[in-house]
Each structure stands twice: as structure tokens, then as C-alpha cells.
Amino acid sequence: MAPAAPCLVLGLLVLSLCCEACKKVIFHVPSELEADTLVGRVDLKECLQYAEFISSSDGNFKVLEDGSVYTTSPLSLSAEKKTFTILLKDIQEQVEKKIHVDLVKEEKKVQSDTAQNYTIYYSASGPGIDQDPKGLFYIERETGNIFATRAVDREQYPSFQIICFATTPDGYSPEVPLVHTIRIEDDNDNAPYFTQDLFEFCVPENSRPGVVVGKVIAEDRDEPYTLHTTLKYRIVSQTPPITPAFSLHGDTGVISVLLPQLDRELVPSYTLLVEVRDMAGQPFGLCTTGTVVIKIEDTNDNAPSFKQLQYETRVEENRVSVEILRVSVVDLDEPGSPGSGAVYEIIRGNDDQAFEITTDKNTNEGILCVVKGLDYETAKQRVLVIGVNNEAPYVLAPHSQQLSQSTCSVTVHVLDVDEGPVFKPCLLRLDVKECEDIGTAIGRYVAEDPETGNSEGIRYRIPPGQCNWINIDDKSGEVRTVRVLDRDIGEMRRGQCNVTVLAIDRNGKTGTGTIQVCIVPGNKNFPRIIQTDYIMCRDRKPICLTAQDDDEAPYSAPFVYRITDRNLASMWKLTPHDDNSWYLSPKSDIPYGIYEIPVSVIDNGGKIGENTVRVNLCDCVTPTECDGRTRQLTGGNVTLGLWAILAMILGSLLLLLILITICGCCGAGVMHRQVTDDCANHNLIISNTEAPGEEVMDHNIIPLQSTCDQGGYGVKTGEQQTFEMVKGRGHTLESVKGGGHQTLGSVKEGGQQPMMDTCRYSYSEWHNFTHPRLGEKVHLCRQDEEQKHSEDYLLSYNYEGKGSLAGSVGCCSDQHEEEALDFLDQLEPKFRTLAETCIKR
Incomplete structure (x- = not known):
């Protein structure tokens, strides 16, 4: 069974387009067509991109801009086909094209190709037949024609898919079941509707034309993207019915300002009746109306102005914090808004800040008050100029002039009142030197009668219970001290005290003043x-x-x-x-x-x-x-501490060791004694005793006369020093540690080569070489690393044994040159003290 062309039932159409544009279009339609029935849709842009003029050669049909073809009146197709032409013109480009349209009666049946050979019965199954909604369609058993039993709503059922069967009387199926789709074409049976019952928008007054106010939205339940849902908007009416103030975009529904000047004070709001119509706004389209309310928002384009330009009021002198006047203004802006809220200010006449004006938020009035007492004797009246503005800044309307501030004048009459005496100044500072005598006059404090301007008949006194350092004469107002002012006592510790003074006139009126007594520092303490x-x-x-x-x-x-x-x-x-x-x-x-x-x-x-x-x-x-004691040097008596004696002994030993070493250098090549290996250990003599040494005949210290050869010992004084005897032509004394590598020979020769084997040095040479070293060593012998007195710094070193590289140190006894000891006559006081220690008492 060959598939039949899709059919439309009860006026539903199937659109078929020819593949060749600008040549021919075929529409399959029912034989009977009612007026304003959609025949089909032609793609006009495939034929001509821009068509300024669209027409039909047959008056029974009209063509819209989107290519939709509608009947203009009821039409019956007597023949199998009806033909007409759509004419397109582009006047600017001078182009004209034609589209041929053929209307062909549609077939409404399903037919099998095997019907020529067999007796075929047709049946169908699916939605609309034996499934919900059941009974909507039925198929004629012998012919295969499909019929609708009632009207179908496309918005509820846009299409139906049924299965068609072709069988012989004995149940044989020569054809495969056919899946057939029935599409319900849309009919413009739904009017568009607005999404809201009432649209409300706001726009500031004086907005420029073109400012967007809002957008109205409508919907249509008919088939989308067809003329049935192509909507057009328009404003039907405006309330109040004055010059149109807004425009409505027909396609988008956007409302914009049209009137150059919106004035809230003239029209606070507008009501628009708007319409939406489908079929792109064609007269035969369905339409609905809606309501739009546009409120005009206030801007501060009106300045407040005083209702009255001049005011007069009265107030008693010396009154404070009292309301004396209320002023009011007129403002055309919206009441209660910042554009109408009044802000008052005193422009002139309030240099002493005696007046203050505020705004009553409930009435928008200005409240004028006195905040400082007025003096009748100084000024009997005051004239104030008051200005007013708004809380919000001004917004000038288009083509309007600059707004000016409104002002008014207020005359305040000051009423005379009998006043008490007034101290001038009300606070008097008196500086008083510390420790001034009692009764010293430190100043004068008087009051005046405001009415008379003098001090006659006024009495003064200091109320009890205050700082009692001063008093005041009851007639003259002279202030004197009644106590010695001391910054270290009582309330004067802060350097000042305040005293309240009363002034009483003949009528018993009282005035008060304050004396501030400030103590100026004095010279009361001894350095x-x-x-x-x-x-x-x-x-x-x-x-x-x-x-x-x-x-x-x-x-x-x-x-x-x-x-x-x-x-x-x-x-x-x-x-x-x-x-x-x-x-x-x-x-x-x-x-x-x-x-x-x-x-x-x-x-x-x-x-x-x-x-x-x-x-x-x-x-x-x-x-x-010193430990609290005094060390005195009287005549030949010397009193020394233990550590001083030890330091001197160590220094003398160090000096003797140097002399012995030098003597050994001079005679090493002349004499060489053989002694036992253990002899050296017995030549380190203990000398830490305060008893005097053996009696010497000369005041100089005599060098050691004998010592053991090949012996090895040293003295450790903070930093170890090693003296080394070198045999040969250049005998030198070398310091291995401290002060660099310097020899006695280099000192004598001024840093040149060591001198030859003479062994003779002057005192100045010895002094320059030994003095800085001995002084440092003697000082270090008395201290440890923490600068404290050491316990014992005289240490014995192990015996070197046989084969010592050192030469003989016993050769000093062979040196008989007396002139070599001349330097002992020029020893400094330190060593003279050592010599005196050795004198036998």
C-alpha cells in the first residue's frame, strides 16, 4: 500500500512549497474555503530580498509581508486546480518578480497499491482513534478515507500519530502497517492577552524625551512564529487627555517619554489605555486592551519661599534656650520629600552665635531660639536675616532660570531686666610666686552693675568650703594671700585652684565670678x-x-x-x-x-x-x-696588697728570664755545660712569699749567676709566650705570639736585617722592646678572662728532657761586662718598688 499524501480534515491545510523559488508554489487545500482562511505561506525573501510592494493577481487572495496567503472571501474550488500570481516590486532597485501559486484539492484517504489485486479493508489505531482522545477520528473500512468526528483544538493537541492497516477479508496483510501523522494547523482562535492586569511605572519629572519608562508584555497561545502570534502594541488613550506625553513601541511594547517637559506639579500621574493585536496589527487580527499607570516622581525643581518677608519678636535679656519665633515657607514640591524639606540658616546678624534656628519636621517650620543671654545695655534690638533651602539639591527644569534663595528679616527686641552685678572678666587668672609671704596682694577682682556701669555699693565675699589660700576685701575687691602657697601641699599640687567670688549689689542681686590662682614655681630648694x-x-x-x-x-x-x-x-x-x-x-x-x-x-x-x-x-x-682603705706612700715604707706583690714578682721573673735568654744567646757558641737530665726541674724557684729576699749590696737587681742547661720551663701570663734561642750569626729574641714577629735585633736596626753577633744593646733599645710587653703581661698576670683576680698564674711546665733544641741558659754567668747592666739605673717606679722589697729590713 503506497502512502497517501497527508490530508487536512475540516478546513485544516497542508502547505507544500516548490523547490524552485520565483516559479511555482503548490498549496493543497480543501474544496471549500472560508473568508480570512490561511491558505499557506510563501518565502518571499527567496525570490526578492526587499519587496516594497506585494500584490495578488486574484482579488480572492491577499498576501501579507511575511508571505502568508489568506482568502478575502468564501471560495469553492469547482475545478481540480486554481492558479494565481503574487507580484513583488522593489521600486528603488526597479526590480519586479512573480511567484505562481497553484491551489490543488487535497486527497483525504489512505489507499493501498494492492487494492487492484485484492479486496482490501482499512483500519487504524492510535491517539484520537482507540486511544485518548478516543473517537476523534475514524477511517472508512472500504475506501480508507479518514474523517474527524468533532472540532480539534491545536493548542491542546498539535498533532496525532496513528498506525494504518490494510488487510484482506481472510485477515492477510499484504502491506506493512503505515505510520501516519495528522498535524493540526493553527487557526487564529486565541486573542493575545497582557501578562499583568495593571502595569505601573515611575519616571522623574523633567526627564528628556526618549527616556525609557517601562515595557508592557503580552502573550498569544496560538502557534509561535506565525502571524497568529505576531503582536502589535499601540496607545489607545491617555488620561488626562492633554498633549501626548509617552510613546509606545509597536513591536517591543517599550514605553518612552515623548513630552519635552514632565511637570509633577501640573500632572502627578498619567493613565494609558494600551492595545495589543495579533496578525501583525492587521484590522482582522484579534486584540486585547490593558491599563498602564505612570507616576511622575518629584525632583527639587521648586525653591521654597517664605510666606512672610518680615517678622518681629521680643525676648527678655539673659534668657537662654527659649523659643522666640516660628517662620514658615511654601514649597510646590512633593510634601514630605527631601525636595520640600526646609533647611533654615541665619545669614546675617548672628556674629556672636546668640541665636539658633532649627526645622520642625512635622510642620516644616523654622524655630528661632536664643542660646546665649542677650544684654539690653549692649543692644536693645537685634536684626536677623534668615534664608531657606531644601534638603535635596536643586534640579533645574529645561529652559528654566537659576533658582534664587528666599530670605526674610526678623527684628528681635531685647527687654530690660534688673540684673545682678557682673564680673569682668568672668574668670580672672592670678599668678602667684611660690612661697610668697602671707598677706601679699596678688590682684583685684571687681564687678559692675549692668544698669549703671560702675561698682558702687557692691560687696564681695568668698563662700565657705572652697580653697582657703586667699581672701578678698569686701569693698575694694583686693585679693591677698592668707597662707604660704606651696605646690606640694593639698589642692595646690596641680599648681592651681579655682575660687568662686560673690558680688552683691544694694538690691540684693548677686553675681558670681571665678578667680583662678596659679602658682608660679619658685626657688625654694637647694641644689x-x-x-x-x-x-x-x-x-x-x-x-x-x-x-x-x-x-x-x-x-x-x-x-x-x-x-x-x-x-x-x-x-x-x-x-x-x-x-x-x-x-x-x-x-x-x-x-x-x-x-x-x-x-x-x-x-x-x-x-x-x-x-x-x-x-x-x-x-x-x-x-x-682599696676596699675602703687608703694606700699611702710615706718615706721608704711601702704597703702593698697580695696581688700587687705577686704581679711584681711575676714581672721580675719575666725580666730575669729575658736577661738569661739574652746572655745565653751571647755565649752559646763559647760555653756549653753538660748537666744531668733532671737538673732543669730543680731550677724553677718558688717566689710567692712576701718576705724580703737576700741582702744585696747594690741597689740594682743582679741577674742570676747560674742555671741548668738544657732545661725547659715557661711562665704563662694570660697569653703564652715562648722565647727561643737561635744559634748562628744573627742572635734574635723572637716573640711567637702577640705583637707580631719582631726581634730585638730588628728593633735596634730599625727593621733591617738582624745584627751580627755583638750581643750589646743600649737601655733605650731594651726599653722600646720590653716596656710595652712587660706592662701588658704584668697587668694580665693579675686578672683572668672575666677581669677578676686570678688565683695562680705561675704554672710549671713539664721537663723537656734530653735533646732539647734550646741552647744552654747557664752562660749568663760568663758575661762580665758591667756596662750591660746600666739600664737597671733607669728602671721605672714599678721596678724600684720591687728593688725596695728586696732590701733587708
């Missing part, structure tokens, strides 16, 4: 030296004396120091250091001892503080050695 006990060692480093004064400037620093004892002033001197401190130092080589020096300190105000400075001039290196 004093903070520390008065000191220890000065042999370096005689100056002592820094520092004074302190509890007074404030200018009665404190800078200080001047003086030694008041003439004898001590010849021995000690004072030199300035800064404003607070001076240096105290001895003038000459005065003897050791305890000195009590009277020192006077004079402050900047001339006040003198007497002090006694006790200085312990001690023969020490550090103040801790």
Missing part, C-alpha cells in the same frame, strides 16, 4: 650633689660630680660648682661638663690619702647648696682594691 663618696686610683681619672635640684626652670640647672676651702682649692680643680655635672680632678701630684672637699653648688636662681665630697686617693689600679 645637692647626688653622690659624695669616691675612690680615685693612681691613674687619677677625673670624678664627675652631678647635682640635683627639685625646683623647676628657671630655678634649677645650669649649676655652678665652687671649692670653698682655699687649701684644697690649690690641690683640686673643678671643670664644667654639662648643665648638671662638673669634673673634679687633682691639680698636681698630691699624695695618696682621704680628702674631704667642701663644694658649693649654685643653681640658676642663685641659691647655694653646700656639699662635702669625700675622695679616697688610693694607690690602686681599680677602686675595688
Whole structure:
């Protein structure tokens, strides 16, 4: 069974387009067509892109812009086919094209090709037949024609898909079942409708033309993208019926401002009756109307103005925080909005800030108040100029002039009132020097009668319960002290106190004033030296004396120091250091001892503080050695501490070791003694005793006369030093650690090659070489790494044994040149002290 062409039942059409544009279009239609029935749709743009003129050669048909073809009147197709032409013209391009349209009667049946050979019965199944909605269609058993039993709503059932069967009487099916689709074409049976019953929009007044107000929206339940749902909008009417104020876009439904000037004060709102019509607005299209309300929003385009330009009012003098007048304005802007809210200000006449004006939010009135008491004697009336603005800034309407501020004048009459005395000034500051005598006059405080302008008949008194440092004369107002003002006592600790004073006139009227008593710092304290006990060692480093004064400037620093004892002033001197401190130092080589020096300190105000400075001039290196005692050197008696004696002994041993080493260098090539291996261990003599040594005949220290050869020992003084004897032509004394690699020969020769084997050096050469080293070593012998006194720094080293590389150190006894000891006559005091220690008592 060949598939039949899709059919339309009860006026439903099937559109068929020819594939060749601008030649022929075929529409399959029923034989009977009613007026305004859609025949089909032609794609006009395939034939001509822009058609300015569209027409039909047959008056029974009309062609719309989208290519839809409608009947204009009822039509019956008597013949199998009817033909007409659609004419398209583009006048600007001078182009004209034609489209031929053929209307062909549609076939309404399903037919099998095997019907020529068999007796065929037709049947169908599916929605609309034996499924919901059941019974909508039926198929004629013998012919295959499909009929509708009632009207079909496309919006409910846009299409039906049924299965058609062709069978012989005995049930044989010569054809495969055919799936057949029945599409329900849309009929414009639904009018468009607005999505809201009422559209409400707002737009500011004075908006420019073209400003978008809002958009109305409508919908249509007919088939989308057809003329049945192509909607057009328009404004039917406007209320109030004045010049049209808005425009409505026909395709989009957008409402815009049309009137150049919208004035809320003239028309606060507009009501528009709008229409929407389908069929692209064609007269035969279905339509619906809706309502749009557009409210005009207020802008501040109207300035407030005073209802009255001049006002008068009265107020008693000295009244404060009292309302004296209310002023009102007229504003055409919307009440209660920022555009009508009044803001008042006093433009002139309020230089002393005695008046204040505010706005009553409920009535929009200006409230004028007095905030400072007025004086009738000063001014009997005041004239104020008041201006008004709005809370919101002004917005000028188009083609309008600049707005000007509205003003009014207010005359305030001041009423006279009998007043009490008035102090001028109301607060009097009196500065009083600290420690002034009782009864000192410090000032005068009087009041005046405002009516008379003088002080006659006024009495003064200080109420009880206040600062009782001063009193006031009841007639003259003179203020005197009744106590010595001291910044360190009671309420004066803050440097001031306030006293309330009463002034009473003949009528008993009272006025009050305040005296502020401020204490100016005075010179009541003596300067004093903070520390008065000191220890000065042999370096005689100056002592820094520092004074302190509890007074404030200018009665404190800078200080001047003086030694008041003439004898001590010849021995000690004072030199300035800064404003607070001076240096105290001895003038000459005065003897050791305890000195009590009277020192006077004079402050900047001339006040003198007497002090006694006790200085312990001690023969020490550090103040801790004195331990509160004084070291004195008198005649030939020397008193030394344990550590000083030990330091001197160690220094002498170090000096002797150097001498022995030099002597060994000189005679190493001449003499060489053989001793036992253990002899060296017995040549390190213990010398840590305070007893004097053996009696010597000469005041010089004699070098050791004998020692063991091949011995090895050393002295460790903070930093280890090794003295090495080198045999050969250049005998040198070399310091391995400390001070670099320097030899005695290099000292003598000024840094040149070591001198040849003479072994003779002058005292100055020895002094330059040994003095800096011995001084450092003697000092380090007395201290450990933490600058504390060491316990024992004289250490024995192990015996070197046989084969020592050192030469003989016993050769010094072979040196008999007396002139080599001349340097001992020029030893410094340190070593003279060592010599005296060795003298037999």
C-alpha cells in the first residue's frame, strides 16, 4: 500500500512549497474555503530580498509581508486546480518578480497499491482513534478515507500519530502497517492577552524625551512564529487627555517619554489605555486592551519661599534656650520629600552665635531660639536675616532660570531686666610666686552693675568650703594671700585652684565670678650633689660630680660648682661638663690619702647648696682594691696588697728570664755545660712569699749567676709566650705570639736585617722592646678572662728532657761586662718598688 499524501480534515491545510523559488508554489487545500482562511505561506525573501510592494493577481487572495496567503472571501474550488500570481516590486532597485501559486484539492484517504489485486479493508489505531482522545477520528473500512468526528483544538493537541492497516477479508496483510501523522494547523482562535492586569511605572519629572519608562508584555497561545502570534502594541488613550506625553513601541511594547517637559506639579500621574493585536496589527487580527499607570516622581525643581518677608519678636535679656519665633515657607514640591524639606540658616546678624534656628519636621517650620543671654545695655534690638533651602539639591527644569534663595528679616527686641552685678572678666587668672609671704596682694577682682556701669555699693565675699589660700576685701575687691602657697601641699599640687567670688549689689542681686590662682614655681630648694663618696686610683681619672635640684626652670640647672676651702682649692680643680655635672680632678701630684672637699653648688636662681665630697686617693689600679682603705706612700715604707706583690714578682721573673735568654744567646757558641737530665726541674724557684729576699749590696737587681742547661720551663701570663734561642750569626729574641714577629735585633736596626753577633744593646733599645710587653703581661698576670683576680698564674711546665733544641741558659754567668747592666739605673717606679722589697729590713 503506497502512502497517501497527508490530508487536512475540516478546513485544516497542508502547505507544500516548490523547490524552485520565483516559479511555482503548490498549496493543497480543501474544496471549500472560508473568508480570512490561511491558505499557506510563501518565502518571499527567496525570490526578492526587499519587496516594497506585494500584490495578488486574484482579488480572492491577499498576501501579507511575511508571505502568508489568506482568502478575502468564501471560495469553492469547482475545478481540480486554481492558479494565481503574487507580484513583488522593489521600486528603488526597479526590480519586479512573480511567484505562481497553484491551489490543488487535497486527497483525504489512505489507499493501498494492492487494492487492484485484492479486496482490501482499512483500519487504524492510535491517539484520537482507540486511544485518548478516543473517537476523534475514524477511517472508512472500504475506501480508507479518514474523517474527524468533532472540532480539534491545536493548542491542546498539535498533532496525532496513528498506525494504518490494510488487510484482506481472510485477515492477510499484504502491506506493512503505515505510520501516519495528522498535524493540526493553527487557526487564529486565541486573542493575545497582557501578562499583568495593571502595569505601573515611575519616571522623574523633567526627564528628556526618549527616556525609557517601562515595557508592557503580552502573550498569544496560538502557534509561535506565525502571524497568529505576531503582536502589535499601540496607545489607545491617555488620561488626562492633554498633549501626548509617552510613546509606545509597536513591536517591543517599550514605553518612552515623548513630552519635552514632565511637570509633577501640573500632572502627578498619567493613565494609558494600551492595545495589543495579533496578525501583525492587521484590522482582522484579534486584540486585547490593558491599563498602564505612570507616576511622575518629584525632583527639587521648586525653591521654597517664605510666606512672610518680615517678622518681629521680643525676648527678655539673659534668657537662654527659649523659643522666640516660628517662620514658615511654601514649597510646590512633593510634601514630605527631601525636595520640600526646609533647611533654615541665619545669614546675617548672628556674629556672636546668640541665636539658633532649627526645622520642625512635622510642620516644616523654622524655630528661632536664643542660646546665649542677650544684654539690653549692649543692644536693645537685634536684626536677623534668615534664608531657606531644601534638603535635596536643586534640579533645574529645561529652559528654566537659576533658582534664587528666599530670605526674610526678623527684628528681635531685647527687654530690660534688673540684673545682678557682673564680673569682668568672668574668670580672672592670678599668678602667684611660690612661697610668697602671707598677706601679699596678688590682684583685684571687681564687678559692675549692668544698669549703671560702675561698682558702687557692691560687696564681695568668698563662700565657705572652697580653697582657703586667699581672701578678698569686701569693698575694694583686693585679693591677698592668707597662707604660704606651696605646690606640694593639698589642692595646690596641680599648681592651681579655682575660687568662686560673690558680688552683691544694694538690691540684693548677686553675681558670681571665678578667680583662678596659679602658682608660679619658685626657688625654694637647694641644689645637692647626688653622690659624695669616691675612690680615685693612681691613674687619677677625673670624678664627675652631678647635682640635683627639685625646683623647676628657671630655678634649677645650669649649676655652678665652687671649692670653698682655699687649701684644697690649690690641690683640686673643678671643670664644667654639662648643665648638671662638673669634673673634679687633682691639680698636681698630691699624695695618696682621704680628702674631704667642701663644694658649693649654685643653681640658676642663685641659691647655694653646700656639699662635702669625700675622695679616697688610693694607690690602686681599680677602686675595688682599696676596699675602703687608703694606700699611702710615706718615706721608704711601702704597703702593698697580695696581688700587687705577686704581679711584681711575676714581672721580675719575666725580666730575669729575658736577661738569661739574652746572655745565653751571647755565649752559646763559647760555653756549653753538660748537666744531668733532671737538673732543669730543680731550677724553677718558688717566689710567692712576701718576705724580703737576700741582702744585696747594690741597689740594682743582679741577674742570676747560674742555671741548668738544657732545661725547659715557661711562665704563662694570660697569653703564652715562648722565647727561643737561635744559634748562628744573627742572635734574635723572637716573640711567637702577640705583637707580631719582631726581634730585638730588628728593633735596634730599625727593621733591617738582624745584627751580627755583638750581643750589646743600649737601655733605650731594651726599653722600646720590653716596656710595652712587660706592662701588658704584668697587668694580665693579675686578672683572668672575666677581669677578676686570678688565683695562680705561675704554672710549671713539664721537663723537656734530653735533646732539647734550646741552647744552654747557664752562660749568663760568663758575661762580665758591667756596662750591660746600666739600664737597671733607669728602671721605672714599678721596678724600684720591687728593688725596695728586696732590701733587708
